[in-house]
Amino acid sequence: MAIAKTPKELVKFIKDQNILFVDVKFSDSFGQWQHITIPSHSFSEDTFQDGIPFDGSSIRGWQGVYESDMLLIPEVETVFVDPFFPQPTVSISCYVVDPVTKEPYLKDPRSIAKKAAEFLKASKIADTAYFGPEAEFFIFDNVRFGSGANHSFYEVDSVEAAWNTDSDEEPNQGHKIGYKKGYFPISPIDQTNNIRMEMITMLEKVGLQVERGHHEVATAGQGEINYKFNNLVDAADELLRYKYVLKNVGYNWGKFVTFLPKPLAGDNGSGMHCHFSLWKNGKNLFAGKEIAGLSETALFAIGGIIKHGRAIAAFSNPTTNSYHRLVPGFEAPIHLAYDYRNRSAAIRLPYTGDSQKSKRIECRFPDPSSNPYLTFIAIVMAAIDGIQNKIHPGKPHHENIWEMDEKELKKLPKMPASLDEALEALRVDHKFLTDSGVMSKEFIDMWIAEKQTEVDTIRLNPHPKEFELYSNI
Numbered sequence: 001m002a003i004a005k006t007p008k009e010l011v012k013f014i015k016d017q018n019i020l021f022v023d024v025k026f027s028d029s030f031g032q033w034q035h036i037t038i039p040s041h042s043f044s045e046d047t048f049q050d051g052i053p054f055d056g057s058s059i060r061g062w063q064g065v066y067e068s069d070m071l072l073i074p075e076v077e078t079v080f081v082d083p084f085f086p087q088p089t090v091s092i093s094c095y096v097v098d099p100v101t102k103e104p105y106l107k108d109p110r111s112i113a114k115k116a117a118e119f120l121k122a123s124k125i126a127d128t129a130y131f132g133p134e135a136e137f138f139i140f141d142n143v144r145f146g147s148g149a150n151h152s153f154y155e156v157d158s159v160e161a162a163w164n165t166d167s168d169e170e171p172n173q174g175h176k177i178g179y180k181k182g183y184f185p186i187s188p189i190d191q192t193n194n195i196r197m198e199m200i201t202m203l204e205k206v207g208l209q210v211e212r213g214h215h216e217v218a219t220a221g222q223g224e225i226n227y228k229f230n231n232l233v234d235a236a237d238e239l240l241r242y243k244y245v246l247k248n249v250g251y252n253w254g255k256f257v258t259f260l261p262k263p264l265a266g267d268n269g270s271g272m273h274c275h276f277s278l279w280k281n282g283k284n285l286f287a288g289k290e291i292a293g294l295s296e297t298a299l300f301a302i303g304g305i306i307k308h309g310r311a312i313a314a315f316s317n318p319t320t321n322s323y324h325r326l327v328p329g330f331e332a333p334i335h336l337a338y339d340y341r342n343r344s345a346a347i348r349l350p351y352t353g354d355s356q357k358s359k360r361i362e363c364r365f366p367d368p369s370s371n372p373y374l375t376f377i378a379i380v381m382a383a384i385d386g387i388q389n390k391i392h393p394g395k396p397h398h399e400n401i402w403e404m405d406e407k408e409l410k411k412l413p414k415m416p417a418s419l420d421e422a423l424e425a426l427r428v429d430h431k432f433l434t435d436s437g438v439m440s441k442e443f444i445d446m447w448i449a450e451k452q453t454e455v456d457t458i459r460l461n462p463h464p465k466e467f468e469l470y471s472n473i
Contacts, residue, residue: 002207003079003090007045010076014040014090021089023082024052025240026072026096027109028059029447030318031371033240036072037089048074051097061446062107071099078237080206084248093237106440109373113233115438116377120232125297125387126278126285129380130360132229133239135368136270137246138263139192139221140256152464156256156263158220160191177219179267180330190215196223199249203227206245208238217331218268221255229275232380236372243368259368261317262324269325271332272316272368275350276301276379277360287359291396292340292349294359302338302347302361303393304386305379306413308432309336309346309365310425312382313416315374316366318451320419320458325367333364336413339396346415349396365415378433385432420455423448 004010014022022043025035036052051071056063063070078093096108104111121127138156145154158164165176175188187193196213203210209228216222225246230238243259250257262269277286278301288295305312317326325332331343338347338361346365352358366375385391397404401412416422427448433439 002077003081004076007048007074007076010079010090010092011043011045014043018088019081019090020087021085023085023089023091024072024074024094025091026094027240027371027373029061029107029109029371029374029443030450031109031240031369031373033244034059035091048076051099052094053099056096056105061450062105069099070105071097071102073097077234080241083202083205084244084252093240107443107446109371109377110233110236112439112443113236113373113377116380117232119436119438120278120380120384123384123388125384126280128279129232129376129383130229130275130277130279131232131235131372131376131379132226132275132360133235133366133368133372134224134226134271134273134275135239135242135259136216136222136224136272137257137259137368138218138270139195139223139250140258140263141221141254143256143258147461152461156220160189161220177215179219180217182215182219182222183217184214192221192223195249195253195255196225198253199225199246202245202249203242206241208242216268216270218264220264220267222268222270232376233373236376239372261319261322261367261369263321268330269332270368271325271364272366272370272372272375273348274363274366274375274379275360276363276383278383284357284359286361287356292359293352293354293356294349294361297387298359298361299393300387300390301383302386303391304382304384304389304432305347305361305363306336306338306393307386307391308378308382308429309413310416310422311429311432312375312378313365313422314419314426314447314451315378316363316370317415317422318371318419319367319369320454322367322369323416323418326365326415326417333401334415335397335401335409336415337397337401338393339398342396342398342401344401345397347393377438381432381436381438418455419451423451423455 022038025033051073055068056070057065057068072094074092074094082089082091095110096105140156142157160177162178200210200213211226213225216224247257286298333346337345339345340349348362430444
């Protein structure tokens with residue numbers, strides 16, 4: 001149940017509940033929540049009109065120092081009582097505006113997401129896009145990393161990890177999870193159940209309706225918690241809230257929670273499978289009489305996502321680490337194909353029985369290092385393009401795609417093999433995002449430039465594995 005529906009109701013709630021602080025949050029372009037904490041006596045109904053000033057030049061990829069003044073505008077429907085502050089505090093999300101024009105800022109991902117939702121309505125195709133993301137994560141007991149001119153390393157540890165079967169723990173009680181054997185074991189094999197239960201409790205306290213939580217396939221504390229789907233903007237808001245809760249619960253337990261797509265070699269990485277459907281006037285437009293009970297509209301949406309999949313990857317798989325996950329054999333799809341119930345395809349059509357309301361598609365290639373606003377935007381805009389231009393995805397591929405005949409496999413479009421490839425795909429294919437005015441060319445250029453810097457940073461640094469492979473040459 002919402003705390004408040006109007007600024008007036010929120011101000012009253014703050015007063016009645018003796019709330020001492022308002023924590024104002026916003027997302028940078030890359031999906032990192034930023035915040036400013038305001039004493040409640042400095043927060044009023046006027047704040048929703050006047051905004052909260054901040055320095056936009058200090059946010060990565062945003063304003064130059066000569067035009068740094070920006071404003072945060074709170075959105076009352078996003079408010080929740082924040083359980084991680086020692087004093088009574090509510091958190092509220094904002095969008096960003098230019099202080100002179102009062103126009104939404106073109107690099108603010110939340111504002112871009114609102115534009116995408118408005119464009120969807122204006123297209124007359126649908127009035128709502130629903131997303132149900134499944135963001136996997138790891139819970140580590142210890143994390144160490146470092147690099148310099150003469151060294152580079154990382155090390156993670158987990159009490160339940162396969163590599164600790166012979167460790168000198170006092171006592172070592174066993175119950176370690178083997179590589180790729182972490183799906184659904186009971187405790188004491190699953191040693192992260194209790195922390196996940198607290199995560200679920202906290203998620204529900206901040207307004208998410210949790211459906212289930214479980215250990216995931218990998219060893220070393222991989223998990224997943226699923227909650228109810230929502231519309232594009234709210235689903236992205238909730239995913240940032242989800243990450244915030246999980247990281248803080250982990251921190252309070254003395255653990256490190258990470259959404260890094262591939263922290264372990266030789267085991268499954270963390271994906272963010274996105275369940276997606278389009279609705280109009282309360283009707284699911286993806287329900288029909290085609291494969292898996294989908295509609296022709298759903299198939300055209302799939303065709304658009306497949307067509308633009310390589311460019312979408314620049315947002316949905318936005319780190320160099322993302323492409324250590326997109327390899328054969330670890331459930332992460334590398335071929336842009338679709339099929340009913342098939343987890344080796346980039347787009348899976350989940351089993352939903354006869355329920356018309358449940359008909360949806362599942363994009364399996366995104367990962368949780370992405371900014372959810374941008375990932376959802378890219379998927380929606382690609383789907384709109386597919387529907388408007390009737391892009392049929394061709395036949396489904398009902399086989400293990402990783403084991404297909406090599407000649408047949410070459411006919412399938414592939415996901416990029418690196419962030420560099422994804423950025424190049426976006427350079428070539430971005431009109432489905434920009435022609436509508438939803439995303440600006442300036443934003444695309446900023447994204448590519450900032451991400452290219454990450455690519456170049458990795459190129460400039462030797463990798464420890466290279467010494468194993470080449471040091472004796």
